[in-house]
Amino acid sequence: xxxxxxxxxxxxxxxxxxxxHDEAYGVVILEGLEEKLKKKVNIxxxxxxxxxIEDKGFVKSRMGGITEDRGGRRKxxxxxxxxxxxxxxxQYDLRNSIxxxxxxxxxx
Amino acid sequence: MKKTIGPPRFxxxxxxxYCHPRMRNHIEGDLLEDYRDRVHxxxxxxxxxxxxxxxxxxxxxxxxxxxxxYKNLNTYGMYKSYFKxxxxxxxxNKGYSFINIGGLALGMxxxxxxxxxxxxxxxxxxxxQNYETIAQVYRLQNRxxxxxxxxxxxxxxxxxxxxxxxxxxxxxxxxxxxTEERVLAFGENxxxxxxxxxQPEGAEMLTLKMVRGTRQGLxxxxxxxxxxxxxxxLFGDADPINQVVLMDAKWDLKVxxxxxxxxxxxxxxxxxxxxxxxxxxxxxxxLTSWDNYFVYIYVQLNEGGNFEELSxxxxxxxxxxxxxxxxxxxxxxxxxxxxxxxxxxxxxxxELTTSKRMLSVWYYSAIGVFVLLLACINFMNLSTARSEKxxxxxxxxxxxxxxxxxLIQQFFGETLLVAFLSAVIALIIVQLSLPWFNYVSDKNxxxxxxNPLFWLACVAFTLFTGLLAGSYPALYLSSFNAxxxxxxxxxxxxxxVLPRRVxxxxxxxxxxxxxxxxxxxxxxIQFAKNRPVGYSRANLIGxxxxxxxxxxxxxxxxxxxxxxxxxEEIAEANYSIIDTxxxxxxxxxxxxxxxxxxxTIYVTHEYGKTVGWEFVAGRDFSRDFPSDxxxxxxxxxxxxxLSLENPVGESLSWMDRGEFKILGVVKDMVxxxxxxxxxxxxxxxxxxxxxxxxxxxxxxxxxxxxxxxIQSVLASIVPSAPFDYTFADEAYDAKFKxxxxxxxxxxxxxxxxxxxxxxxxxxxxxxIAEQRTKEIGIRKILGASIPNLWKMLSKDFxxxxxxxxxxxxxxxxxxxxxxxxxxxxxxxxxxxxxAFTALGALVITLLTVSFQAIKAAVANPVKSLRSE
Numbered sequence: 012x013x014x015x016x017x018x019x020x021x022x023x024x025x026x027x028x029x030x031x032h033d034e035a036y037g038v039v040i041l042e043g044l045e046e047k048l049k050k051k052v053n054i055x056x057x058x059x060x061x062x063x064i065e066d067k068g069f070v071k072s073r074m075g076g077i078t079e080d081r082g083g084r085r086k087x088x089x090x091x092x093x094x095x096x097x098x099x100x101x102q103y104d105l106r107n108s109i110x111x112x113x114x115x116x117x118x119x
Numbered sequence: 120m121k122k123t124i125g126p127p128r129f130x131x132x133x134x135x136x137y138c139h140p141r142m143r144n145h146i147e148g149d150l151l152e153d154y155r156d157r158v159h160x161x162x163x164x165x166x167x168x169x170x171x172x173x174x175x176x177x178x179x180x181x182x183x184x185x186x187x188x189y190k191n192l193n194t195y196g197m198y199k200s201y202f203k204x205x206x207x208x209x210x211x212n213k214g215y216s217f218i219n220i221g222g223l224a225l226g227m228x229x230x231x232x233x234x235x236x237x238x239x240x241x242x243x244x245x246x247x248q249n250y251e252t253i254a255q256v257y258r259l260q261n262r263x264x265x266x267x268x269x270x271x272x273x274x275x276x277x278x279x280x281x282x283x284x285x286x287x288x289x290x291x292x293x294x295x296x297x298t299e300e301r302v303l304a305f306g307e308n309x310x311x312x313x314x315x316x317x318q319p320e321g322a323e324m325l326t327l328k329m330v331r332g333t334r335q336g337l338x339x340x341x342x343x344x345x346x347x348x349x350x351x352x353l354f355g356d357a358d359p360i361n362q363v364v365l366m367d368a369k370w371d372l373k374v375x376x377x378x379x380x381x382x383x384x385x386x387x388x389x390x391x392x393x394x395x396x397x398x399x400x401x402x403x404x405x406l407t408s409w410d411n412y413f414v415y416i417y418v419q420l421n422e423g424g425n426f427e428e429l430s431x432x433x434x435x436x437x438x439x440x441x442x443x444x445x446x447x448x449x450x451x452x453x454x455x456x457x458x459x460x461x462x463x464x465x466x467x468x469x470e471l472t473t474s475k476r477m478l479s480v481w482y483y484s485a486i487g488v489f490v491l492l493l494a495c496i497n498f499m500n501l502s503t504a505r506s507e508k509x510x511x512x513x514x515x516x517x518x519x520x521x522x523x524x525x526l527i528q529q530f531f532g533e534t535l536l537v538a539f540l541s542a543v544i545a546l547i548i549v550q551l552s553l554p555w556f557n558y559v560s561d562k563n564x565x566x567x568x569x570n571p572l573f574w575l576a577c578v579a580f581t582l583f584t585g586l587l588a589g590s591y592p593a594l595y596l597s598s599f600n601a602x603x604x605x606x607x608x609x610x611x612x613x614x615x616v617l618p619r620r621v622x623x624x625x626x627x628x629x630x631x632x633x634x635x636x637x638x639x640x641x642x643x644i645q646f647a648k649n650r651p652v653g654y655s656r657a658n659l660i661g662x663x664x665x666x667x668x669x670x671x672x673x674x675x676x677x678x679x680x681x682x683x684x685x686x687e688e689i690a691e692a693n694y695s696i697i698d699t700x701x702x703x704x705x706x707x708x709x710x711x712x713x714x715x716x717x718x719t720i721y722v723t724h725e726y727g728k729t730v731g732w733e734f735v736a737g738r739d740f741s742r743d744f745p746s747d748x749x750x751x752x753x754x755x756x757x758x759x760x761l762s763l764e765n766p767v768g769e770s771l772s773w774m775d776r777g778e779f780k781i782l783g784v785v786k787d788m789v790x791x792x793x794x795x796x797x798x799x800x801x802x803x804x805x806x807x808x809x810x811x812x813x814x815x816x817x818x819x820x821x822x823x824x825x826x827x828x829i830q831s832v833l834a835s836i837v838p839s840a841p842f843d844y845t846f847a848d849e850a851y852d853a854k855f856k857x858x859x860x861x862x863x864x865x866x867x868x869x870x871x872x873x874x875x876x877x878x879x880x881x882x883x884x885x886x887i888a889e890q891r892t893k894e895i896g897i898r899k900i901l902g903a904s905i906p907n908l909w910k911m912l913s914k915d916f917x918x919x920x921x922x923x924x925x926x927x928x929x930x931x932x933x934x935x936x937x938x939x940x941x942x943x944x945x946x947x948x949x950x951x952x953x954a955f956t957a958l959g960a961l962v963i964t965l966l967t968v969s970f971q972a973i974k975a976a977v978a979n980p981v982k983s984l985r986s987e
Binding site for chain 1: 141144145146147148149150151152153156172173176177179182897
């Protein structure tokens with residue numbers, strides 16, 4: 012699992028894909044991220060991150076149906092893979108375990 | 120306004136230009152979706168800016184298309200689809216697939232077996248590394264008005280080539296012509312083995328693969344090289360080098376080398392030992408004699424030597440050394456290269472002719488090709504018969520843009536899939552049947568699994584079969600007109616049926632010809648087996664008197680053996696009863712000299728009783744008349760040559776050996792080939808220098824019971840001789856081996872050919888029945904009876920088989936007549952062979968077809984007419 016690292020933004024995109032489950036495609040992910048992060052996110056950054064995590068095998072994709080408001084273009088839906096899920100779990104555990112080591116001193 | 124709804128044109132175009140085609144559409148979709156959102160929320164201007172910005176930000180290495188432009192790297196997907204469709208078709212029609220794959224696999228298995236056999240024949244002697252440069256010395260000589268060819272030479276010639284012509288040869292070695300049977304003993308282990316007596320250079324020349332010791336092992340006269348298997352028998356796991364074996368209880372020979380057993384496809388395969396030639400001629404011959412023809416001479420050429428040139432050069436070397444009589448016969452020697460020994464060594468009047476072996480290689484190759492062809496025809500037949508089912512698929516593929524070339528590719532692909540499956544099954548069949556095939560064909564063939572060339576050949580063979588079988592269906596199916604098919608007006612016409620019929624006729628012609636051939640081969644074998652042989656082989660055992668201890672023990676042996684009450688009679692002779700050696704001329708009657716030579720053998724008094732002579736006239740030798748010692752018994756053929764009115768009582772003189780009185784005339788004994796005329800024989804009495812002992816066991820005693828007793832008697836009188844006996848009837852039956860081999864193989868191939876043809880017929884019949892379901896339904900409604908329908912459906916096929924018969928009968932008559940022509944004693948070809956085969960073929964055809972015909976005829980017409 013260590014051979015593929017996961018960048019910070021990539022991790023966020025992956026989390027978003029996992030959270031949206033089966034409904035995740037470019038624009039929705041973008042909107043979701045903007046909502047959570049409360050700042051503008053660039054669509055290009057999302058697509059590059061998606062391509063990278065797909066190449067790494069953390070998500071897989073399928074083509075959706077044709078919708079009118081996209082100029083007749085298909086949506087590409089992303090779903091998280093088992094590998095991606097394990098990656099997220101590992102990242103979560105890692106952060107958690109380090110977090111727990113923080114001494115309980117008041118940071119007044 | 121409509122114009123302004125879209126994002127900035129140039130940015131959009133720019134994006135489409137640089138983006139990787141794989142991602143172009145969905146990213147574009149996202150961009151457009153986003154853009155619309157923004158137009159709604161923030162207005163067109165801001166949205167346009169964002170769009171341009173996005174497009175520029177997307178200009179990254181991951182998203183930009185490759186420079187050289189994007190294309191699919193292969194048409195893998197298309198092939199995957201072909202494979203899938205092909206597989207589904209096989210799985211859907213399990214019956215047809217079984218017939219197709221099974222038939223093709225059988226055909227391929229036969230072709231593979233035959234290829235292995237042919238390869239084995241063609242690679243004969245290649246085990247010897249000097250294969251290219253070794254030759255045997257042959258001699259042409261006038262003999263009875265013809266130029267005869269002989270391989271036995273005088274030792275003087277070999278020595279001459281070795282000394283005076285040494286510069287022309289790398290090696291010259293003389294070997295005792297034919298193998299010699301000798302008893303090899305080490306302690307209690309003794310075995311009769313056949314091997315060669317050879318000059319020391321021979322081992323190097325034949326490149327014996329030494330397991331122990333060296334090839335130089337024969338330089339000492341008292342040495343011997345043993346085959347690995349023999350060494351193992353004699354010494355077990357102990358090291359045989361420098362051990363001493365006793366040969367024929369006379370000579371102590373030191374084992375100086377052990378060589379790997381020679382393979383079955385070597386001329387010297389039966390050499391279980393090589394002993395020095397010096398030992399063989401010790402005491403009675405020399406290496407420089409010019410009057411005793413008893414050795415083969417082998418030479419190995421120098422690098423770059425030419426057989427023909429050298430042959431011309433040494434042609435006349437004998438003339439200066441031989442006596443006047445031999446000189447008159449114009450002896451002329453030449454070199455016969457090792458590559459030709461096995462398949463190209465038959466001479467007729469001094470010229471090479473096509474040998475029987477070469478012919479059989481051709482015959483078997485032809486059979487292999489034919490059987491494979493049958494299987495391929497089957498395949499084509501079934502594929503085209505199913506064409507109407509595939510027609511719709513072809514139509515749709517064509518109308519959505521398939522090129523004809525692609526369709527051809529598809530159907531070839533499907534055939535290759537089937538051919539590949541068949542090849543795998545065929546390999547399994549070959550592997551399983553090889554032991555049996557080796558037994559029948561007297562070979563020792565194994566699948567060369569570790570040889571990459573073999574696998575390459577297999578793949579090439581599979582491709583070839585696939586392309587052959589697939590060519591017609593691929594071209595035929597791909598030629599359909601899409602419009603006609605889809606409109607439903609397509610109907611396989613008259614011309615589609617014609618080739619199929621021709622194919623069936625060809626199949627049956629081949630099968631019937633093979634069957635007739637097989638029957639005639641068996642008739643010939645049976646005919647020769649039923650030939651009266653002139654003596655009785657039952658309960659007769661023979662063995663070589665392979666020990667000096669036999670000398671002078673004849674009467675003791677006879678008394679001891681007869682006193683066991685198990686033995687009827689024993690006798691000795693100087694030659695075996697199943698060979699025709701011992702020829703002499705120079706007989707005359709009252710001064711009339713006979714030109715012919717006679718087969719002369721020496722026997723003891725009891726020979727006639729032991730082998731069961733059948734007398735035509737006169738009497739047997741008898742111990743009651745001492746004068747019988749100068750008496751002779753002749754056979755009918757000899758009597759015919761002598762042409763005496765009443766031969767019994769007449770006297771023949773034989774050169775200066777005196778007068779011999781004819782005591783009796785016996786029926787001819789078939790000693791040599793059962794297919795050849797018997798030899799004129801004159802039989803003399805003698806008791807010295809006998810090579811063969813014959814023992815007749817009493818008819819009421821079983822051999823099982825008698826053999827141990829006989830063995831113990833022999834062991835007490837001649838302890839050094841092994842008890843290596845053969846039953847005369849078994850030895851005689853061995854003479855039929857070659858023909859029985861042909862018979863068995865021919866049976867196998869014709870049964871397979873017939874089976875493949877029937878499989879094809881079965882498939883075709885079922886298909887035609889299916890195609891005519893509607894017609895049959897309507898006919899039934901209109902009142903046709905089941906026999907009527909059966910007749911209608913079967914008639915077509917019966918006609919085809921009758922045509923096949925009429926082609927194959929003259930064909931097989933021609934072939935079998937020429938095959939029988941090689942035998943002097945042969946059966947006549949009778950018309951009922953043809954009649955029965957034709958009838959049999961017809962019956963088999965009708966049975967095959969009837970199954971489908973009756974199935975179609977009894978079907979409920981309502982069902983067949985309601986569909987649609």
